[in-house]
Amino acid sequence: xxxxxxxxxxxxxxxxxxxxxxxxxxxxxxxxxxxxxxxxxxxxxxxxxxxxxxxxxxxxxxxxxxxxxxxxxxxxxxxxxxxxxxxxxxxxxxxxxxxxxxxxxxxxxxx
Numbered sequence: 001x002x003x004x005x006x007x008x009x010x011x012x013x014x015x016x017x018x019x020x021x022x023x024x025x026x027x028x029x030x031x032x033x034x035x036x037x038x039x040x041x042x043x044x045x046x047x048x049x050x051x052x053x054x055x056x057x058x059x060x061x062x063x064x065x066x067x068x069x070x071x072x073x074x075x076x077x078x079x080x081x082x083x084x085x086x087x088x089x090x091x092x093x094x095x096x097x098x099x100x101x102x103x104x105x106x107x108x109x110x111x
Contacts (some may be wrong), residue, residue: 019041
């Protein structure tokens with residue numbers, strides 16, 4: 001998910017660089033220039049909004065995974081990127097569903 005959020009950020013920045021790409025070939029009062037600028041601003045805002053919504057949706061899962069990742073891989077692997085902490089009540093209200101195949105369940109698991 002981290003890479004997805006990074007891509008959204010990169011894409012938003014890319015759209016913002018597109019705003020100035022055609023300024024030299026178009027007159028400032030040209031309606032096409034205004035439309036291209038508006039579209040690029042809209043696309044950049046859309047990418048940022050998508051990233052914000054996905055970060056919020058995945059926050060519970062990420063916060064639940066932090067202790068596991070930290071225990072297995074070490075603290076250096078834990079990335080805190082949204083700056084928002086969840087309360088125990090927030091965690092209790094989130095459900096995580098797992099669907100396991102018969103092959104995925106090992107012999108050390110109880111039926």
